[in-house]
Amino acid sequence: MTTQTVLPVEAEQLKQLSAKRGEPAWLTDSRSKALQLAAELELPKLEKTRIDRWDLTNYGKLDETRGANPQQLPESVQTLVELTEQSNLLVQRNADTVFTRLAPELASQGVIFTDLETAVREHGDLVKAHLHSVVKPDENRLSALHAALWNGGVFLYIPKNVVIDQPLQSIFLLDDAEAAFAPHVLVIADTNSRVTYVDNYISVNLKGNIVHNGAAEVIIKPGAKVQFATVHHLGEQATDMTYRRAVVENDGSIEWIIGEMNSGDSASETLSILKGNGSSSDAKVIAVGSGKQRLNYTTKAVHFGKSSASQMITRAVIREEATAIINGITKIEKGATKADGQQTEKVLMLSPKARGDANPILLIDEDDVTAGHAASVGQVNPEQIYYLMSRGISRADAERLVIYGFLAPVVSDIPLEQLQKQLQGLVERKLGQ
Template sequence: MTTQTILPVDAGRLSELSLRSGEPEWLKESRLKALELAAELELPKLEKTRIDRWNINQYGSYKESAAIAALNEAPSSIAALAGSSEEGSLIIQRNSGAVYARLAPELADQGVIFTDLQTAVKEHGELVRRYLHTAVKPEEHSVAALHAALWNGGVFLYIPKNVVVDTPVQAVFLTDDAEASFAPHVLIVADSNSSVTYVDNYVSGKSEAGLHNGAVEVFVGAGAKVRYATVHQFGADTTDVTYRRAIVENDGTVEWIVGEMNDGDTASDTKSVLKGNGASSDAKVIAVGSGSQKLNYTTQAQHFGKNTPSNMITRAVMRENATSIINGITKIEKGATRADGQQTEKVLMLSPKARGDANPILLIDEDDVTAGHAASVGQVNPEQIYYLMSRGISRSDAEKLVIYGFLAPVVSQIPLEGLRNQLKSLVERKLGQ
């Protein structure tokens, strides 16, 4: 069965919008080609998930928001996330475009580029063109093609060779207009022997159905290290579909820290391609589902280089009527000798009506490798609750302690204190504590 893709814009309108935005000719042609692909391709095929029943057509139209000159002008819904300092590096996108961008002067002096992607294609066109849509390819499926055609705002971060950025750079993405398209694209390029930590938050503040179709592309040069931390906390009215990809060269390292704290239907796919020898990947994902959410999380590591370790840990808590599909895929290609792929997926269900499914997959085409997986799905252990209650702890507090203990092995490994605290507070909110 083929599902018809409903295009939210025609080629003429898209071309007009690109020209009005002052985009280079190559980008306009890229958008138009992707739109053409979107009409031909099918929706992504997600394990045991009918994404065609989701709200995946509410793209809205391109609507800019007024720029802000200082952080105290930021919407209250994101003020706490943006922080109060005017000295750090920060980008804020509201609906279809960036409204605030700041790069710390000391980083600018070292050649670091940190701006919204729509500005970067004009000011750093050849650099952007070399990488854009080469990790998350438009031909993958209609959702990726529509993203390539309609992306807006976004982030471009470039770290030059041998530059080490000690302070995290940050972005906040807010959608609060149901009629505005919201499809930010994050593109990070870390040149050889560089290092950076990037943190972003995705937030919604509207009461009508909307869609986030997002993509992240990370390119890690030889000997470089990129730590990518992201928290999604959209409301129940927003459907979230996100594809993340990292391409890692010789001795490079990518670390993913993903907090899936949405209240609406969510599908995400986070993949590391270990292209070079000695490349490594570490992915930590925590998720909490509530209400009637439909969730599908996939974490992948694809090994091409020799001596390439990967580790993936996902822990999810499902309550009420929420359902989740947790996929872990380790693919070791022929020739990737001495690769080591490890993965763990665990789902804890707090309600008889909650559902969780953990699917570990190992695909190995090489003999001289190490690989392993662990997966479990279950409900809160009543003996643990009974033991805690016998010590004078209430049932609700006992359940909370068990849940925190379940998530702790992942949360405790997050090296950013601010992010750890944020995730703890979001877990409390989602669990109704």
């Protein structure tokens, strides 16, 4: 039996909206075809998770007349802006860009850092060549809806041989449950370039449920190196569905640093496609679940290139009645000789009703490779708690120390001090609820 898919917008309405925004014909056509696919495709199939039971009904409304006042940003966002006031920064509120700063010396080197809608108008050929090339519209209903309805987002292009020492940062703020929230991040690192990109997804004062259906695509040319750090701390009214993917060419590298700190139901896939010889991927993921959250996080590396290497580490802390499915998938294709894929997933449960599941998966189609995995799910060790309490530490502080020790192998490896402090603060906030 099939059920009819109710789309959040009609086809003619989407075409008219695209035209009012002044979008080029190729983008209008792309959106229209994706909307048609959304009516035909099923929801994605997630490991041990029935997302058809999640609230995926409200994607918000698209509006061609958007506007916001940067002076009205909430205090939490203002604080982040102040922390990064010397940095290259883009801030969006409900998909409307309210603040942009790019150092003149970077602009003079050809670096492009702007919202994606502006990039479509000013750098159309570059965007058209890569948009939806990694997260494809025809994969499932969510990817199709994203391709049809994306709004806001970031375009970052680093020219050949340009090395950027300072991070480029974005903040995506959602405080209107009636506004569509589907930013698309597109990063293109040309040959032998280097960059660190950091973004934050924040919601405040939502007066209704909404779905964040987002995507990030990272194109890494030969010899380029990209650090991609992202922290999601959307409120319980927001259901977070995110695809992050990178394609890495010869001797290129991607380093993912991910903080999954949402308060609502959340699912994400972080995938590195190691296309080139000598390509590499390193993924570090921290997740904290509380209340009655349902979480499903997948980290994946697919090896095509010879002597390619992937490393993924996920640490999840689950409390109260939250449930989490943590998946690690390493796929080594035929011909990817000398590839090395390693992964570790660990889940720490803090209450009898919390439930966690770690699923390490190795799919090997080549003989001359190295691969390994480790996974564990367990409760806080009472002997560790008793030992700390015997030294005069309260039970609450002892448990907190054990949790921080559990997360430390990931947090201490994060190369950005500001991001380390932010993640520590968010962990403390979630564990202190």
